Every structure is written in structure tokens, then in C-alpha cells.
Amino acid sequence: MYAFEYHHPTSVEQAADLATRSEDAKFLAGGHTLLPTMKLRLAAPANLIDLGQIAELRGIQRSGDAITIGAMMKHAEVASSADVRAAIPALAELAELIGDPHVRNRGTIGGSIANNDPSADYPAACLALNATIVTDKRKITADDFFQGIFTTALDEGEIITRISFPVPAQAAYAKFRNPASRYALVGVFVARHADGVRVAVTGAGSNGVFRLPEMEEALSRNFAAEALDGIAVPEDEMNSDIHADAAYRAHLVGVMARRAVQAAAARS
Amino acid sequence: MTTVSLTVNGQSVTADVDPRTLLVQFLRDNLRLTGTHVGCDTSQCGACVVHLNGQAVKACTTLVVQANASVVTTIEGIAQGGELHPMQAAFREHHGLQCGYCTPGMIMSAIDIVARKGNGLDEQTIRAELEGNLCRCTGYHNIVKAVAAGAQAMAQAPLRQAAE
Numbered sequence: 001m002y003a004f005e006y007h008h009p010t011s012v013e014q015a016a017d018l019a020t021r022s023e024d025a026k027f028l029a030g031g032h033t034l035l036p037t038m039k040l041r042l043a044a045p046a047n048l049i050d051l052g053q054i055a056e057l058r059g060i061q062r063s064g065d066a067i068t069i070g071a072m073m074k075h076a077e078v079a080s081s082a083d084v085r086a087a088i089p090a091l092a093e094l095a096e097l098i099g100d101p102h103v104r105n106r107g108t109i110g111g112s113i114a115n116n117d118p119s120a121d122y123p124a125a126c127l128a129l130n131a132t133i134v135t136d137k138r139k140i141t142a143d144d145f146f147q148g149i150f151t152t153a154l155d156e157g158e159i160i161t162r163i164s165f166p167v168p169a170q171a172a173y174a175k176f177r178n179p180a181s182r183y184a185l186v187g188v189f190v191a192r193h194a195d196g197v198r199v200a201v202t203g204a205g206s207n208g209v210f211r212l213p214e215m216e217e218a219l220s221r222n223f224a225a226e227a228l229d230g231i232a233v234p235e236d237e238m239n240s241d242i243h244a245d246a247a248y249r250a251h252l253v254g255v256m257a258r259r260a261v262q263a264a265a266a267r268s
Numbered sequence: 269m270t271t272v273s274l275t276v277n278g279q280s281v282t283a284d285v286d287p288r289t290l291l292v293q294f295l296r297d298n299l300r301l302t303g304t305h306v307g308c309d310t311s312q313c314g315a316c317v318v319h320l321n322g323q324a325v326k327a328c329t330t331l332v333v334q335a336n337a338s339v340v341t342t343i344e345g346i347a348q349g350g351e352l353h354p355m356q357a358a359f360r361e362h363h364g365l366q367c368g369y370c371t372p373g374m375i376m377s378a379i380d381i382v383a384r385k386g387n388g389l390d391e392q393t394i395r396a397e398l399e400g401n402l403c404r405c406t407g408y409h410n411i412v413k414a415v416a417a418g419a420q421a422m423a424q425a426p427l428r429q430a431a432e
Binding site (some may be wrong): 050 | 287327377400
């Protein structure tokens, strides 16, 4: 990787200030996407601002009807959190399916969401759970946050501080993993809320994570896998690569959605 | 250059490093602790696994500056008083290796699995937990056997665990 100047602020304010003052700066969270990208010289920031020393970006709180997770919380910490397991077990299970144990000990929820990899898991959870992404400047709903592959509503130098997930009545995530990379070939997160069902798909879409309104309407009327019978997933919006073509991905979306609904419905 | 101070295998280390130095480079090139291997260099294979503040991480995907003020344990740091760690002994006893390249990472991962999942590990758990460690020689059979036996042996050696 190319040389860079390293900064390790201890507050969000300092980090944001450094980003404003430094030319060509990038934030470093867990580093499990950014560092490999820098090793390949696909990214070469002049300044690297490490968020790892900032205490206010850590912690998990249950408050009212939501679980709020600090942006620098690692996947392993979310997976093993008693609060997350009790309130939104589907979210803990999703975290446990990311990468491998070593990756989960370093990768962070904020880093994953800010990167918005089209095959990452957390974006599907954010969208289906109707999460709010809180930054140092504002609150952004998940529907507004994810704007296409590797693209988000974040401004230059804006820092995710925490993510707030409303607790659903029932939810589950079904993932078909790429066996080599462990990213989602297709992942479907289904959540039943008091005001309706939300279905979000990662890994499959040619433009990143997306919702399936037709499935949501059918499931809001009848929260059972049979409600999805006859709903076709359009191939023309699916990604196609050496791992799976668009038709296969479209088919898998239906399969994973049914599995997620069955798992969610089985939860009391 | 940036100054880092960390504890490696119980010893304090301070050094001036280029910030782009990976933890695995620092261990191997600066400290000459070459037991930690670089296999794929893309966070897939797990040959570089070390413990960072007690957790298994891939040292090829961690900057040494991120490990500043941390405690690092490598494969060189787990034997005590010239006696193999129970997990190392189990790998030898069950022939859990052929070429040995993946072995340091396998053993560091295995000890981490025991720390998280306890001493009674079934085959399914071990195989699932070892998915971040690749072995290109074997069919993993003896590695799985070694991890199960090593986990049991660690239960019978509480003082040794405490020492680590």
C-alpha cells in the first residue's frame, strides 16, 4: 500500500475536524474493507483517520422500542450482545454470518454501512428494520441512506456515530453465502412491524440493497411463506457475475425470502 | 514515522514505524517472530492469526498502529517453560498438520474457539469456527481431532491457561 499520514483522534469532533483540514482523507473503522483495498492500491488516501480510539462510537443500548448500536461496534460484539439477542435476534444472527470469526473481531457495523458494499449484510437489516443512521450532523433513515452500490447519503467528512434499530414484532435473515468470500450471493431480511412488513434484499441487485414492495404488501396481509406464491422477482434488476447469473439470483431471492418468512413467523 | 508501544508475548515493545506497516510485518520483520505466517495476504487463509487483546485477528489486515497500547500473543508466546501449550501438544499428537504452514494460525484460532465456546467442542462447531483458516494439505480431519483433544486438554490444565 502507498504511504499515508496516520491520525488517531479521541473524539468525533476531532475526527470531523481532521477530515475537514486534511486533504484526501479517509476514515478507518475496522479496516477489513479499506485495508485490503489499500493493499491492492485501489485506494490510496493521503490521510487515514482511525476511529478506533473514540469511546463515544462504542456501546449498545436498549431504549424504549429500539436497539442503538455504536458505529465502531464489531460484528462479534453485536452477535454476542445479550440486548441484541433478546430484542432483535435476527440482527445478532446476521452479524454472526459475516465473514469468519477473525473478521468479526475487527469489522464494524458503521464501517459496513458507510461502505455499502452491494453484497454486505448490514444494509439489508437497516432497510428491513427501518433503521435510522445517526451521524455527527443529522439523522438519516435507511430508505434515504443507501443510494446504490458503494454510495450513501453521507457527505464528505460526515461520520456515522450510531445506528438505531426499531424492535420489530418478528424478523429473520436468510443468507445464501458465496462459499469463498462469505459475502451474500443473496440475502433477504424480513421484518414484521406494527405498521406492516418490510423486505430487503442484499447481494442480488445490480444497484445494491433494495426493498420488494410487492412482497411487503402480500406479507402485510398474510405473514406466511405461501403469501409469496406467484410473486415473480424481475431478473433485469439483478446482478450477474461468474458466481451467479441474474436468473439464478432472482430465483434465490424468492427462496431466501420464503426461508426468512418461515424463520420469522416461527418466532414468538 | 509513528511511535507504537505494545506488549508482545509478555514483553513491552516500542518502535518507530511507517504507519502503513501491517501487524504481521511488524511481528515478522521488526521482532523476527516468524512463526506468524503470511499466506494469502487477503484476510482469507488465517495463517497470520494472532491474539489482539485476547481475540483472534488476522494480522495481515491490521495495521500495527491500530494495535498500539495493545497486548499481542503469537504462536511463540503460548508455550510455557519449554513445554508445549496443550493445543500445540494436541496438534502434534493427532498429526494435525502436514506442511505446517497453516498450523500457527490454526492453533491460535483453536485457542480462541475454546475461549469463546468452552472445552467440549463437537466436530460441527469446530469446522464452522475454523472457516477462516485454510489448510491446503489435509482434509482437515486431523486438525478437527486435534482441536477437540486440545480443547479437552486445556480444561485439565487450568494453571496453564491462566499463565497464557
